[in-house]
Amino acid sequence: MGYVIRGEWDQHYTDGKGFRPLGDVERAVLAEHAPAPKGGGRALDVGCGVGDLAVHLRGQGYAVDAVDFAASAIARAESEHADVKGVRWLRLGIERDDPEELSSMxxxxxxxxxxxxxxxDRARVMHGLGGRLRPGGALVIITPTAEHTPEDRRDIALDDEEIELLRAD
Structure with missing residues (x-):
């Protein structure tokens, strides 16, 4: 499966690479199913990369903590979105680093x-993240599914069994 070592991700972002831009379908799904509460809300964007989703969420009314374990991703996000207020960029590996910097609220x-x-360790990470949700909060996963992914790229996709595990808790 793709990059799993922090140094590889750092090089990925240092080389000017990223991922596909945030799409209209993703924006529409978030607007419909996860609008910011009246008066604003707090969002955590895990694996924020160069910050496209974090900036979008800010524009929708959320104060955002955007985290990535690649220092070069955070540096690019801070640079590319220097004019955006209300996003806190944090270098943090959600699996291994101390989450103390995340909002206690x-x-x-x-x-x-x-x-x-x-x-x-998806189960441990998802359980930990679920414990950070406020009552009525939502955890949204945007990722390819196996049924819509070519065979040679299935390592980046979720299958039906994994989807059911995520829905169960």
Whole structure:
């Protein structure tokens, strides 16, 4: 499966690479199913990369903590979105680093866009993230599914069994 070592991801972002831009379908799904609470809300964007989703969530009314374990991703996000207020960029590996910097007040929305397949201990991480949700909050995973992914790329996709496990808790 793709990059799993922090140094490889750092090089990925240092080389100017990223991922596909946030799409209109993703924006529409978030607007419909995870709008910011009246008066604003708090969001956590896990594996934020260069920050496209974090900036979008800010524009929708969330104060955002955007985390990535690649220092070069955070540096690019800070640089490319220097004019955006209300996003806190944090270098943090959600699996191994101390989450002390995350909000102790919890989150109304937690997003994982194109990152879940790269998390090794998904059950532990998802349980920990679920514990950071405020009452009524949502955890949104945006990732390919096996049925819509070519055979040679299935390592980045979730199959039906994994989807059911995520829905169960």
């Amino acid at each position: 919890g989150y109304d929305l937690i997003t994982l866009r194109l990152v879940l397949p790269f998390i090794r």
